[in-house]
Amino acid sequence: MISKSVAISILACCLSFCAGYLTKNAQIDTDIKHVEQGVEFVLHQPKSDTNSDLSPSTSNNFSEPTPEVLPKQFINSDLDDFLSLYQNANYLTIPNRALLPLYAKLAQLDEYQLQQTAAELIExxxxxxxxxxxGVTLEVLAEQQPLQALELALNISNKEQFKWSYAWSVLSVWSTDAPLDAYQWYAEQDFSQAHFKEFGTQHMVATAVLSGLYSYDKSLGVAKIAELAQQGKLNPSSLSLISNSINHSEEFATLLNTLSNSEHNVGVVEVTGEWFSKQPNDAAAWLNMLSEEQKSxxxxxxxxxxxxxSEPSQAASWYIEQFSGEKQLVAISEAASRFASEDPKQAIExxxxLGRNDTDNAIEDLLQRASYDNPDFVMSNLDxxxxxxxxxxxxxxxxxxIHQQDVARATKxxxxxxxxxxxxAYIKKVNSY
Structure with a gap:
């Protein structure tokens, strides 16, 4: 649809050819207003359909420009200013706030212009x-054409150290905006292909894609997680990272029950750990219902x-209740040592x-653990x-x-x-390593 300002410009052209330069100036003013509208414009743009075929490319097969194309020179000026300002900066010292205005500017370009900009930056x-x-340009392009953005990222020939991060930024945007499409793409890829070399392992990609799918549809996400785990396509670390986004006990229980019923039983320990870090009492109740064989x-x-x-005292008391006899004595030492890493004074208390007379090993173990962080506490309890x-x-x-922190004090x-x-002799020996 032709905007009001454009219609006025056309009418002005019809009235007087000599006033053309005025019309041009009016159009430029209109374009500048469009640029200043910010990210809101792009958030309402329809996303194009994606193609699940992604293979290496030696040429830039850009999309044809749309009929209404925003003049790119206005954006280029801002990009050039940014590049000039930070041309000698370190990657980690460029503040994120400096990138925020660029998201808004780049969001006003169509996919063809974004691909051009990305290609120019790659050069x-x-x-x-x-x-x-x-990275910012590819993220914005991913909101419109994720496969094109991903192809550009994966086919960068320059061995630049941040190359892998471009593809991951694109995948994160895609997995959030269109998780079903992202998962379908993932399921069809052969990660042994050379163009995935800089992208990471299949497990890493699965983590990003499944996290997005789980956030979108928890039932479908659990089903796909179980399916891939059964096929051996997920490792414990992936499942631990995926479960980071879970915050409700019923969701943890559903995922764990599904994983427990699979042949490989992969990831159960890691997901259980995530649950204990968030809702320990609910997690303990679930674990207590397992058979002794399941409680590894x-x-x-x-x-x-x-x-x-979060609660070392409760954790320690619960832990030792899972054992009896000689195994419980070992468990007391394990719990005391872990407790000491949080608070050695409370650990010894x-x-x-417990009121037992057979906890000498537990005391010694917790003091050993405390010696790394609280040496003064240990020295005051050597008796x-x-x-x-x-x-x-x-x-x-x-x-x-103490010697590592204060040589003079250690010497005294x-x-x-x-x-x-x-x-x-001990200090000399350790320092010689």
């Missing part, structure tokens, strides 16, 4: 400012580690609260250790930690210790 690689601007030591230890991040060899080992570890402590010779 200018490497360079921090160029790399940043290329690795799963229980993962639960302890993740729960201890927790062990004492809890009866074995002289173990006491010396704890003292050596604590003195070394060594000089005043009855174990001076042993401590000096």
């Amino acid at each position: 200018q690689l490497p360079g921090a400012a160029v790399a940043k601007l290329l 030591p690795r799963m229980l230890r993962q639960a302890l580690n993740r729960w201890s991040e 927790w062990v004492d609260s 809890r250790v009866s074995d002289e060899k173990r006491k010396l080992s704890l003292l050596q570890s604590s003195i070394y930690t 402590l060594i000089d005043a210790s009855p174990y001076k010779a042993e401590l000096e």
Whole structure:
């Protein structure tokens, strides 16, 4: 549809050929107003259908320009200003706020112009400012034509260190905007092909695509996750990352029940750990209903580690209840050591609260763990250790930690210790590695 300003311009042309230059100026003013409208314009643009075939390309097969094309020179001026301002900057020191206006400017270009801009920037690689601007350009193009943006990213011949990030930016946009299309593309790809070399492994791609699909349709997402896990196309790390986006216990339970019923049982431990980090009491109730065969030591230890991040005392008490006899004694040491990484004082109080007379190993283990971060606490509790060899080992570890932070203080402590010779020999030995 011809805008009001354009109609006025056409009418002016009809009235007087001599006033053409006025019409041109009016059109430029109109175009500038369009540029300043920002991102809102592009958010209402219809997305084009995507083609699932993506293969290496040696030429730029750009789309034909649309009938109404915004003059690109106005955008180029802003891009050139950015490149000039940050031409000598480090990639990590270019602030994100400097990129925000460029998103709005680039959003006013059509897909043909965006492809042209991306191709021009690719020719200018490497360079921090160029790399940043290329990433923004490809993201904006991905909102209109994700496959074209992905093809440009994957076929960059320059061995620039941020190359992999371009494809991932595009995939993130696509997986969010059109998760079904992104998943269909993923399912049809052969990741052994050379043009995927800089893109990462199939597991990494699956993580991004399935995260978007799960956010879009949880039931479909779980079904596809289970299907790919059964086929061995997902690894535990992928499932852990995918479950990062889950925040409700019923969703965790659904996913875990599905994975538990699969032949490979892959990812159950990792997803369980994510659940314990967010809703530990619900996760503990679910785990308690499992059979003893299903409660693997690795799963229980993962639960302890993740729960201890928020509630170490509750995590420790729950953990030791999962064992009996000699195994429980080992569990007390494991729980105490993990507790000590959060708060050694409360950890030793927790062990004492058990009222047992067989926790010497647990005390020694938690002090050993505390020696890496809280050496002064360890040195003030060495009287809890009866074995002289173990006491010396704890003292050596604590003195070394202090030595790393304050050599003068460590030297004074060594000089005043009855174990001076042993401590000096230990420090010398460790420093020689």
